[in-house]
Every structure is written in C-alpha cells, then in structure tokens.
Amino acid sequence: MNLRLSLRFAVFALAGVLSALSGVLPAPAAAQAPVRVSVSIPPQQWLVERVAGPAADVSILVEPGRSPENFAPTPRQVADLQAAEVYFSAGVAFELGLLPRLAAMPDAPRLAGRRPTSERHGTDGDDEDPHAWLDPLEASAFADTVCRVLSELRPSQAAVFAQGRDALQAQLAELDREIARRLAGCRGREFFVFHPAYGHFAARYGLHQVAVEDHGHEPGARHLAETIDRAKAVGARAILVQPQFPQRSADAVAAAVGARLVVVDPLATDYVAGLRHLTATLQDLLGCDAGATAP
Secondary structure: OOHHHHHHHHHHHHHHHHHHHHOOOOOOOOOOOOEEEEEOOHHHHHHHHHHHHHHEEEEEOOOOOOOHHHOOOOHHHHHHHHHOOEEEEEOOOOHHHHHHHHHOOOOOOEEEEEOOOOOOOOOOOOOOOOOHHHOHHHHHHHHHHHHHHHHHHOHHHHHHHHHHHHHHHHHHHHHHHHHHHHHHHHOOOEEEEOOOOOHHHHHHHOOEEEEOOEOOEOOOHHHHHHHHHHHHHHOOOEEEEOOOOOOHHHHHHHHHHOOEEEEOOOOOOOHHHHHHHHHHHHHHHHOOOOOOOOO
8 A cells, every 4th residue: 555545544533533423522612692781871881881891791781871860761661671691680760570471471581779768869878879889889889790690690690790790899899999099088967969879989988968959959049048148158169960851940059159060971981080080070179189099
C-alpha cells in the first residue's frame, strides 16, 4: 500500500470514529437568551444593568425626561409587560394600580422590588416617600434583590450575577462614604426643593429638605407663604428643581427670597453621576466645609 492510499484510509477511519462519537457525546449547550427584565424608572435600569450586564435585556416604563409622579402606563405598555420575565417595581404611586393588573395576567411576569404603600407622598424618607433609590444603601439592597431573582430565573448565570452585584455594591459603598465625607459639615441644615424627592437622601446624610410642593401637590397660598418665610429665615440661596416639573411655584418662592433655581435630576440615567452632581450642588449651596471632592 503506497503512502497516498495509507493517508486516504486514515482519513476515512478518523471520519468514521468522529461520526460514531457524535451520537454519544452531548451537544454543546446553547447560549441562554438574556433575561427579559422590565423596570419603572431610569435609575433602576442603570442598577439592573450593572448587576446583569449583557445577561439581561432591560426595558423601562418611564422614559428619561418624564416623571413617575404623573405617569400612567398605556394599555400597550401593560400588554408588553407580559413579555417580561420579571418586573422590578420602584415603589412609585402609579404602580399601585399596575401591580394588581400584572398579577392577574395569565402569563404574568414575576413581580419583585419595592412596593408602593400609598398615594400620599411622604417627604421624610418614610415608607410613604417613594424615592428610596436616592439612598445608596437602599440601592445596594436592591442589587441583592436583582441578583437573587435573576439567579433563580437563570441558575447557570448565577455566578455572573453575583460578580456584577459585588462590583456594584463595592461602588455604592464607596459612593456612600464619599457623599458622607463631602456633606459632613452640613449635618442638620435645610435645603429647599420644589418636589420633595430627597427625603431618603437627606435622612441618610443628616440633612432636611423643605419642599415648595405640599406632599407632592401644588402648594396653596398658605403653604407657599410659609415656605417663603422659612426660606428667608435661613437665607436660602437656591431652590432645587427637576427637569420633569413646571417651575412656576418655585419661581415665585425664588423671586420672593432672592434665590435662584438649580436643576438637579433625581431620575438621572447614570445613578452614580446623578448622586455626585446632587452632592456637589448641596456642598456648594450649603457651604459645607468637608475637604473631600469627587474623583
């Protein structure tokens, strides 16, 4: 048998062996599709994406530039939620009506996250104050919830989710320490806002927010007058407003006390950048003497 025939015979033999093994060896596991996740607001989207990375496809109900305070999901959005595997609520008022509708769906997504307790808008970081995400420790707890739920939905990706959670929680812990350092010299001071979005943040760092709104609603004449007197008494330099709200009442207070309006977004799409901007704004307005600055 010459060399060419020998090589041809070896190739055929190897092909036969591989063909036989193909019926015995398990096929390679197919890559799992990303978890279909839906959330209410942009900060949640940022946090979920940090935990899951490309292992989750995250959609959002309240798009950037809109406010959950006056939001109502369309019938199409509610129907589209059936395609989600999990919906993380934020604890905002519109979810009071949405969550029971989702729970009644035949193919309902799993429901997780912070539940709203009341349509009444709390202001002091209590259970009725929906803006818990503005406390980095609350955001860290949310990361735990996200990791647990996604791991139950995709057990094979649990290590990926745990790694993402750990990295995010380390970042949030450092952010919390940074904010505490920068605002340490302002503990006990008041800052003025149009919408009372910062109760949880203020409680975390020893501050007090004073809102132009009356528990999330346009102020009456008496509340407006009391707010003006209080702002004058402490020499308020500015009123924080957010881009999602009209500024007529805030303008009235600012004009009466000689203050200016400063735009800060509690729904920033970049969670860490948003809190650093808020911190720097308060540090400047309140004259905090902490020496630490953002990196």
